[in-house]
Amino acid sequence: MARYGMALDYKNCINCKACEVACKEENGVELGAEKHRIWVGGNNPEGAWPLLDMASASFLPSQCQQCEDAPCEEVCPTHATYYDENGVVRVDADKCILCSYCMNACPYDARYVDERTMTIDKCTFCSDTRLARGEMTTACQATCPTKVRTFGDLDDPESEISELLRTRDHFSLKAHLGTKPKLFYLT
Amino acid sequence: MSVEVSRRKFLQGSVALSVAGASAISATNLFSSENASEHKSTNSRIPSTITTKTSTAKAEHVPFLCGICVNKCAGLARVEDGIITKLDPNPYFPKNRNMLCPRGNAGIQTLYDPDRLKYPMVRIGERGDGKYKRVSWDEAYEAILNGTDKFKGIKQILDEEKDNRATIGYCNGEGLSKEGFEVLVGEKIGSPNYVDEISICLETTLGGYVNTIGTYGEADLTNSDYLIIAGANRAEAIITPDTMDMFKRSKGRGLKTIVLDPRFTNTAVKADRWYAINPGTDLAFVLALTYVTIKEELYDKAFVAKHVEGFDEYKKHILSHNYTPEWAAKLTNISAKEITKTAREFMAARSPIYYQGRRSVFSKNDFQLRRAMAIFQGLSGNLDKKGGIVYGQKLQLPKEDVNAPIYGQAQARFDKDGIAIPSLKTGSWIVFRNMVLEGKNPYPLRAMFMRKHNPMSGVPNTKKTEAFLKKMDLNIMIDILPSDTAMYCDVILPEASYLERTSPVASYGGMEPAIVQRKAAIKPLYETKTPEVIYKELAEKLSKPLWENTLKYDEDVQDDTEGMSAKELEEYYKENGFDLAEPWEKPVHEQNEERITKAYGKKAWEILDEKGVFYPHMEEYHTQLNPNEFEYYPENKKHYSTQGDKLKVKCNLTNLTKKGVDAMPAWHDDMEFSVPAGKFRLVTGRHAQFTQSGTTNNAMLRDLIPTNYIWINNQVCEKMGIKFSDKVEVKSPIGKVTIMAYPTNKIAPNQIFMLHGFGGSSEKMELAYGNGANDALLIEDKIEPVYGAAVMHDTNVEIRKV
Numbered sequence: 001m002a003r004y005g006m007a008l009d010y011k012n013c014i015n016c017k018a019c020e021v022a023c024k025e026e027n028g029v030e031l032g033a034e035k036h037r038i039w040v041g042g043n044n045p046e047g048a049w050p051l052l053d054m055a056s057a058s059f060l061p062s063q064c065q066q067c068e069d070a071p072c073e074e075v076c077p078t079h080a081t082y083y084d085e086n087g088v089v090r091v092d093a094d095k096c097i098l099c100s101y102c103m104n105a106c107p108y109d110a111r112y113v114d115e116r117t118m119t120i121d122k123c124t125f126c127s128d129t130r131l132a133r134g135e136m137t138t139a140c141q142a143t144c145p146t147k148v149r150t151f152g153d154l155d156d157p158e159s160e161i162s163e164l165l166r167t168r169d170h171f172s173l174k175a176h177l178g179t180k181p182k183l184f185y186l187t
Numbered sequence: 188m189s190v191e192v193s194r195r196k197f198l199q200g201s202v203a204l205s206v207a208g209a210s211a212i213s214a215t216n217l218f219s220s221e222n223a224s225e226h227k228s229t230n231s232r233i234p235s236t237i238t239t240k241t242s243t244a245k246a247e248h249v250p251f252l253c254g255i256c257v258n259k260c261a262g263l264a265r266v267e268d269g270i271i272t273k274l275d276p277n278p279y280f281p282k283n284r285n286m287l288c289p290r291g292n293a294g295i296q297t298l299y300d301p302d303r304l305k306y307p308m309v310r311i312g313e314r315g316d317g318k319y320k321r322v323s324w325d326e327a328y329e330a331i332l333n334g335t336d337k338f339k340g341i342k343q344i345l346d347e348e349k350d351n352r353a354t355i356g357y358c359n360g361e362g363l364s365k366e367g368f369e370v371l372v373g374e375k376i377g378s379p380n381y382v383d384e385i386s387i388c389l390e391t392t393l394g395g396y397v398n399t400i401g402t403y404g405e406a407d408l409t410n411s412d413y414l415i416i417a418g419a420n421r422a423e424a425i426i427t428p429d430t431m432d433m434f435k436r437s438k439g440r441g442l443k444t445i446v447l448d449p450r451f452t453n454t455a456v457k458a459d460r461w462y463a464i465n466p467g468t469d470l471a472f473v474l475a476l477t478y479v480t481i482k483e484e485l486y487d488k489a490f491v492a493k494h495v496e497g498f499d500e501y502k503k504h505i506l507s508h509n510y511t512p513e514w515a516a517k518l519t520n521i522s523a524k525e526i527t528k529t530a531r532e533f534m535a536a537r538s539p540i541y542y543q544g545r546r547s548v549f550s551k552n553d554f555q556l557r558r559a560m561a562i563f564q565g566l567s568g569n570l571d572k573k574g575g576i577v578y579g580q581k582l583q584l585p586k587e588d589v590n591a592p593i594y595g596q597a598q599a600r601f602d603k604d605g606i607a608i609p610s611l612k613t614g615s616w617i618v619f620r621n622m623v624l625e626g627k628n629p630y631p632l633r634a635m636f637m638r639k640h641n642p643m644s645g646v647p648n649t650k651k652t653e654a655f656l657k658k659m660d661l662n663i664m665i666d667i668l669p670s671d672t673a674m675y676c677d678v679i680l681p682e683a684s685y686l687e688r689t690s691p692v693a694s695y696g697g698m699e700p701a702i703v704q705r706k707a708a709i710k711p712l713y714e715t716k717t718p719e720v721i722y723k724e725l726a727e728k729l730s731k732p733l734w735e736n737t738l739k740y741d742e743d744v745q746d747d748t749e750g751m752s753a754k755e756l757e758e759y760y761k762e763n764g765f766d767l768a769e770p771w772e773k774p775v776h777e778q779n780e781e782r783i784t785k786a787y788g789k790k791a792w793e794i795l796d797e798k799g800v801f802y803p804h805m806e807e808y809h810t811q812l813n814p815n816e817f818e819y820y821p822e823n824k825k826h827y828s829t830q831g832d833k834l835k836v837k838c839n840l841t842n843l844t845k846k847g848v849d850a851m852p853a854w855h856d857d858m859e860f861s862v863p864a865g866k867f868r869l870v871t872g873r874h875a876q877f878t879q880s881g882t883t884n885n886a887m888l889r890d891l892i893p894t895n896y897i898w899i900n901n902q903v904c905e906k907m908g909i910k911f912s913d914k915v916e917v918k919s920p921i922g923k924v925t926i927m928a929y930p931t932n933k934i935a936p937n938q939i940f941m942l943h944g945f946g947g948s949s950e951k952m953e954l955a956y957g958n959g960a961n962d963a964l965l966i967e968d969k970i971e972p973v974y975g976a977a978v979m980h981d982t983n984v985e986i987r988k989v
């Protein structure tokens with residue numbers, strides 16, 4: 001029993017997409033540009049060359065926000081989407097009927113159709129791969145060149161993530177929606 | 188937060204979507220037997236799906252060294268039932284600091300690429316038409332020796348050329364088995380005509396730095412506080428450990444970062460300031476920084492007095508030429524105010540670094556640019572110390588002596604036209620190729636032995652490379668994929684990829700030196716063999732017949748061996764190195780064990796063999812700092828300062844003058860950047876998701892960037908009526924390509940950019956074939972005058988919507 005979350009030192013992100021590839025290889029996500037559990041959002045700079053507005057260009061690594069109050073879970077008619085014992089939002093492939101309510105409900109666009117398993121799939125924090133083997137990092141975290149991510153147990157005051165959240169300023173995406181994301185962006 | 192970008196919005200705005208890949212071609216040939224969406228192989232050693240979910244079952248973790256690019260990151264291959272399901276970073280190697288980049292992660296897809304070379308192949312059609320016959324290894328070696336009805340073998344060629352071994356040329360891209368290929372073709376077979384990839388890479392950077400400060404060095408970006416990074420794009424062209432160190436501290440977090448690049452790159456996104464410098468004018472920028480530094484006496488006087496040679500002459504040279512910020516502003520497109528500010532900030536910083544840069548030669552003045560950069564760094568005094576350019580240490584490996592035979596009939600290399608300092612060992616690709624094409628070679632060049640190198644894509648002017656290859660009597664390729672160049676080869680030998688082979692140990696120097704070993708994670712797939720086994724078997728095949736040829740023509744050998752009995756002759760053959768296979772008597776793993784045990788003891792070998800990495804006291808020093816980061820050496824054991832009084836910065840290289848090269852970096856009027864009206868300067872570059880042409884057939888990476896686009900300034904596009912993904916014809920003095928447009932404000936109105944490595948011509952690489960455009964079809968084959976290295980950013984082009 002844990003309450004897993006992730007802190008992202010997002011200013012480190014260089015948009016290399018190592019996390020996306022590591023995730024696909026670890027979790028057997030099928031090929032295809034639209035099939036991914038992780039992505040990096042990027043803004044092109046505003047302005048005309050050469051006076052570009054540098055502050056308007058940035059990278060934002062993103063994935064399922066692992067909401068404590070997840071809209072995708074709420075709307076799922078078959079209870080395919082559920083919270084596991086560690087608070088991770090998971091999908092039961094056997095129950096999923098591809099109705100795609102969850103895709104529409106998710107404010108973060110974190111879900112996609114896996115045509116191999118016929119599931120509206122999403123990030124699992126590597127629960128059935130790395131965590132199931134007793135490892136304590138996710139694939140995206142482990143591979144990152146600039147070490148953007150720190151995964152860990154929010155209920156454990158000794159954990160690195162708890163320490164980070166105690167000592168560094170951070171924000172959540174679309175916090176005003178009240179979904180209580182467990183991804184925290186460090187500033 | 189304005190940075191919030193959803194998946195859909197990101198995809199819509201991204202260059203990564205909206206374009207279908209290359210049209211699928213029929214794969215009914217020997218090269219390819221499966222399609223790209225699923226592995227339909229009956230081979231139990233190939234996974235059934237392209238990506239394989241890792242299981243909770245028992246797995247092996249084999250230490251490997253990545254072979255996707257030059258960095259050699261250490262990783263652990265997860266092997267389940269003989270199939271590699273995942274590549275993870277190896278936390279022990281200080282160079283890659285516990286990470287793998289997207290290409291490193293996608294290495295699995297190169298291993299299991301359905302288009303891989305699987306069997307030895309001999310050409311039965313015409314060069315370039317892709318018609319080959321599958322043969323056994325022995326038949327392939329036999330074809331190299333004796334030819335077929337389609338091409339001549341090496342034995343006949345050397346007979347006709349009276350044992351002049353220089354009629355063979357050879358090349359090999361970067362890698363751990365490259366040295367072995369140099370031993371085989373260079374030292375053992377006796378060809379002096381090696382064309383190393385360095386002349387299409389960073390030769391002038393290395394040369395400029397080594398001749399000025401004695402090393403290329405390592406930038407200590409963990410401890411620096413001020414960075415000028417010009418013409419280097421570490422967010423996209425990943426170099427370890429620089430990329431990882433740099434971006435953890437950019438954006439107001441300790442490392443002030445000034446980026447100079449004609450384009451607004453991902454590195455520029457991370458900068459405090461970005462200067463859109465005109466291509467090829469960096470030298471003017473550095474000279475002006477130097478002017479401010481000297482004029483205002485901002486330099487480290489104690490350091491200069493002690494370590495900088497020829498400073499007084501340089502000072503006079505800089506001041507008398509009036510390399511003022513105002514002068515440079517007109518040339519560079521950077522204002523005098525900004526240049527002055529940057530010079531002052533740099534010299535006032537605690538640990539400033541003018542990043543050395545890497546990659547290719549941009550302009551003809553590149554050697555002098557690197558000299559000027561190195562001297563400017565020296566003026567700050569921030570050399571050979573923490574936070575500066577560091578010389579570091581290297582862990583020595585025992586030297587392996589090669590018993591190289593002497594061939595009396597072999598002539599010397601000839602590629603010296605227009606080069607001040609021709610390299611005896613590595614040559615100049617462009618000069619070598621062009622002299623052969625123009626018939627300026629003093630003796631015939633008749634064969635090319637090639638390995639892991641794709642000059643059809645890498646060397647400017649593809650048409651000339653094609654003509655050059657067609658001119659040969661015999662072309663041989665050892666590689667893992669049927670590259671554009673392989674399609675012009677007569678014999679193709681399929682190599683085991685880096686995950687299927689144990690490679691010779693390598694030592695990486697720097698602040699935190701280490702020795703690494705790549706270990707085979709799985710056995711070679713199909714009928715592929717490791718490079719060292721190929722070298723050995725090919726050497727065995729060629730050894731005696733070529734020796735007979737030497738006996739027939741080499742008068743020195745004839746004199747030496749006159750009247751010898753058969754037994755004595757055999758002894759002479761062995762003692763004098765004519766037995767070509769002798770360096771590969773022992774398998775690589777055994778050689779590694781012997782070398783490491785000899786130098787560092789048995790325990791060191793055990794550590795290296797188990798963990799893939801070794802350095803003295805590793806088990807004691809290596810500690811985990813947090814879930815992501817490790818300490819490799821304690822602070823007081825890092826090799827920050829190693830030079831002492833030996834440290835010299837050489838401003839004035841007077842011996843260059845007699846070779847026609849400026850003794851001190853100077854600006855000349857013909858270096859000015861200008862583009863005729865209606866034309867554009869072509870700029871090329873790399874990306875974090877691809878390594879040149881080597882990875883464009885990788886299915887996973889293709890998901891991230893499906894093709895290369897031409898970047899055109901958005902206002903220019905508006906005028907020309909060009910929209911995103913419109914087809915555009917790009918025409919240079921040497922050729923033309925068609926490519927899709929990417930209108931953007933991130934490039935100047937008189938410049939265009941495209942990623943290098945796309946536009947493959949080999950139909951046997953299904954994903955790479957015809958996808959995007961090959962920049963080598965456009966870039967004129969110009970050289971810089973010092974080493975004869977290829978100049979990449981000196982071509983103007985026209986564009987039109989088609």
